[in-house]
Amino acid sequence: MKSLPLFLLLFVTTALNAQSPAYNPQVNLLDVQHYRFSLTLKDDTDRIEGSAEIKLHFKQSSNAFFLDLVKNKAGKGMEVSNVTLENKPLTFSHQDERLNITLPQASPAGQELNIVVQYAGVPADGLIIDANKFGDRTFFGDNWPNRAHHWLPCVDHPSDKASVEFLVTAPDHYQVVSNGIQIEETNLDGGLRRTHWKETAPLPMKVAVIGVAPFAVQLAGEVQGIPVSTWVFTDNREAGFIDYSQAVEVLEWFHTNIAPYPYRKLANVQSKTRYGGMENASNIFYFENSVNGKKEREDLIAHEIAHQWFGNTASEANWYHVWLSEGFATYCTDLYMEAKYGQEMLAERMREERFAVIQYAARRKAPIVDTTVANLNALLNTNSYQKGAWVLHMLRREIGDENFWKGIRAYYQRYKESNALTADLQRVMEEASGKSLQAFFKQWVFRAGHPELKVTYRFDGGENIVEIFVEQLQNSPFSFPLDIQLLDENKKVILEKTLSINKAREEFAFPIQGYPKEIKLDPGAWLLFK
Numbered sequence: 137m138k139s140l141p142l143f144l145l146l147f148v149t150t151a152l153n154a155q156s157p158a159y160n161p162q163v164n165l166l167d168v169q170h171y172r173f174s175l176t177l178k179d180d181t182d183r184i185e186g187s188a189e190i191k192l193h194f195k196q197s198s199n200a201f202f203l204d205l206v207k208n209k210a211g212k213g214m215e216v217s218n219v220t221l222e223n224k225p226l227t228f229s230h231q232d233e234r235l236n237i238t239l240p241q242a243s244p245a246g247q248e249l250n251i252v253v254q255y256a257g258v259p260a261d262g263l264i265i266d267a268n269k270f271g272d273r274t275f276f277g278d279n280w281p282n283r284a285h286h287w288l289p290c291v292d293h294p295s296d297k298a299s300v301e302f303l304v305t306a307p308d309h310y311q312v313v314s315n316g317i318q319i320e321e322t323n324l325d326g327g328l329r330r331t332h333w334k335e336t337a338p339l340p341m342k343v344a345v346i347g348v349a350p351f352a353v354q355l356a357g358e359v360q361g362i363p364v365s366t367w368v369f370t371d372n373r374e375a376g377f378i379d380y381s382q383a384v385e386v387l388e389w390f391h392t393n394i395a396p397y398p399y400r401k402l403a404n405v406q407s408k409t410r411y412g413g414m415e416n417a418s419n420i421f422y423f424e425n426s427v428n429g430k431k432e433r434e435d436l437i438a439h440e441i442a443h444q445w446f447g448n449t450a451s452e453a454n455w456y457h458v459w460l461s462e463g464f465a466t467y468c469t470d471l472y473m474e475a476k477y478g479q480e481m482l483a484e485r486m487r488e489e490r491f492a493v494i495q496y497a498a499r500r501k502a503p504i505v506d507t508t509v510a511n512l513n514a515l516l517n518t519n520s521y522q523k524g525a526w527v528l529h530m531l532r533r534e535i536g537d538e539n540f541w542k543g544i545r546a547y548y549q550r551y552k553e554s555n556a557l558t559a560d561l562q563r564v565m566e567e568a569s570g571k572s573l574q575a576f577f578k579q580w581v582f583r584a585g586h587p588e589l590k591v592t593y594r595f596d597g598g599e600n601i602v603e604i605f606v607e608q609l610q611n612s613p614f615s616f617p618l619d620i621q622l623l624d625e626n627k628k629v630i631l632e633k634t635l636s637i638n639k640a641r642e643e644f645a646f647p648i649q650g651y652p653k654e655i656k657l658d659p660g661a662w663l664l665f666k
């Protein structure tokens with residue numbers, strides 16, 4: 137996702153997460169294969185009625201397990217009426233955020249079970265039920281990071297992926313958009329309509345949602361037979377159709393340059409997400425003020441489309457490695473903008489991202505993978521986004537364009553429909569480049585901060601020698617290549633070198649023609665430094 141500017145986020149409250157962010161204990165016990173959620177939505181109440189058919193695969197023998205589901209407290213949350221296995225009731229207890237279920241006998245390892253959970257309640261979070269800015273009532277799933285279990289019983293962790301279908305019954309003045317393809321839309325008696333969407337690719341629950349509103353819908357285009365559609369609020373019909381049509385060109389670029397698009401359609405949806413954009417699988421939600429008819433959201437669209445590969449399909453194995461989603465989406469956007477607008481656009485974007493990283497580091501000293509963070513939303517920080525992008529950018533410099541692209545594609549191919557940690561990315565990149573990247577990943581991903589440089593030079597006119605002194609001011613030295621240029625009084629480059637820096641203080645001497653007046657560090661924007 138992409139965060140909104142900070143002043144908007146101040147109004148957002150964050151639910152307390154009872155789980156350890158690192159992993160959900162259920163993922164060792166079972167693996168959900170498929171969810172089929174049937175939901176009834178109404179106009180006169182925010183109470184939803186749900187039925188979840190869940191196909192479970194047991195990895196270990198057990199007669200008990202739990203699903204994540206927030207229990208009703210003070211009128212908000214879900215109340216479970218029954219849990220069944222082959223139409224026979226199961227014993228369950230529901231406390232706080234856990235629905236504990238007991239089986240009549242232990243399920244052996246390898247067994248698959250289909251259970252059904254019937255429940256109802258007013259979602260405290262996760263499904264945003266609210267009027268849009270035009271006063272129309274809307275419903276939007278907004279699950280990141282683990283807010284799905286406010287409205288859906290599930291294993292709410294990105295390492296357990298499952299195919300998902302939603303059958304929504306709602307008043308017929310709404311349209312419903314969701315993951316996958318629409319397989320039914322039927323008007324029912326009583327002014328109701330049933331809409332059924334089904335995704336066959338396994339998804340992490342963070343990106344499995346519905347969007348329900350009076351929409352204006354347009355087919356914006358197709359990419360290799362994949363329909364790209366726009367879903368905007370009816371009052372934003374004209375402007376929204378213009379703005380979101382940019383997704384066609386963006387999808388084409390990623391489809392061509394990363395790998396075939398992993399889903400069967402792409403819907404771009406104006407929504408009530410709390411984020412700037414939320415990369416729901418094949419069903420991207422953008423914040424409601426993203427529409428103005430001026431096509432000003434190209435990089436937001438590119439960011440969310442990049443997530444369809446990185447984050448949704450190749451996903452972080454736990455939240456601490458969320459830079460594998462956000463750093464990738466940020467840098468893939470930079471790559472798209474570079475391809476479309478040229479190298480100087482890339483350098484400009486990298487300078488802006490570097491500025492953000494330096495500002496952030498001044499406030500908070502932490503590595504990208506920071507296991508001290510307790511509030512998952514705090515992981516949506518500059519380290520995960522901009523510094524993550526900078527890691528990929530410097531990795532590209534380290535191993536060269538060809539190996540970098542080879543590695544990025546290989547990483548996706550190996551971890552698509554699966555999960556990865558930073559060490560997995562490192563391994564793939566080492567294979568692609570034939571180079572050890574241990575020190576690179578250690579210093580940029582697992583260590584806080586960045587080089588803080590003081591670079592001076594001394595010119596001896598008699599000998600035509602220039603001496604360059606590089607000092608790293610931070611605690612312990614980083615290793616990196618530093619590009620420098622010396623310019624004369626006419627701004628002409630009279631010396632251009634790449635210095636290999638490994639120590640706290642280093643000196644270099646070069647013969648030079650001309651009289652240096654100025655030294656430029658990192659003219660191409662390839663190094664994260666201050």
Ligand SMILES: [Zn+2]
Pocket residue numbers: 137138415439443461462465
């Ligand atoms: Zn993102």
